[in-house]
Amino acid sequence: MIEITFDGVGAICGYLGAIWCILNLAWGLFRNDASRVLIYGIGTFAAIIVMLNVGGVLNSTTWGIFGCCVFGLHCLYAAATGEAAWKVVLYGILLTSSFLSVVGVF
Structure with missing residues (x-):
């Protein structure tokens, strides 16, 4: 069963990261871009694993970490390619x- 909870800004950033990946x-898939499909397919798979909360070991901090990973990689890529x-x-x-939520500021 998919667990939908609201645990602060980290959860919002995690959900935004999941929506962004999907x-x-x-x-x-629409543009027939294999590298984009591979990268975001892995991100979508990771988001689904976090949403399913397999075994109950994942918590709200996991969403914040997922948001940090997604948006950190996007920030790094955008800065490196000169977008x-x-x-x-x-x-x-x-x-x-996302980072401030993981460390407990929000």
Whole structure:
């Protein structure tokens, strides 16, 4: 059974990361982009594992860590490839809020 809980900003960032992975997976399938499908397929699989909460070992901190991973990799990729500055700032804000939630600020 899928566990849907609200445990703060980390959960919101985790859910945003999962939605982002699913939408990019669909976009990659639509555009026939194999590398995008592979990357976001792995991200979607990880999100599903976290949502299913297999064995009850995953908690709200896991969502925050998932958000940190998704948005951190996007921020790093956007900065390294020289994409628009607003993307780096947006991913940086989402990464920071996920990280602050994991360490207990929010």
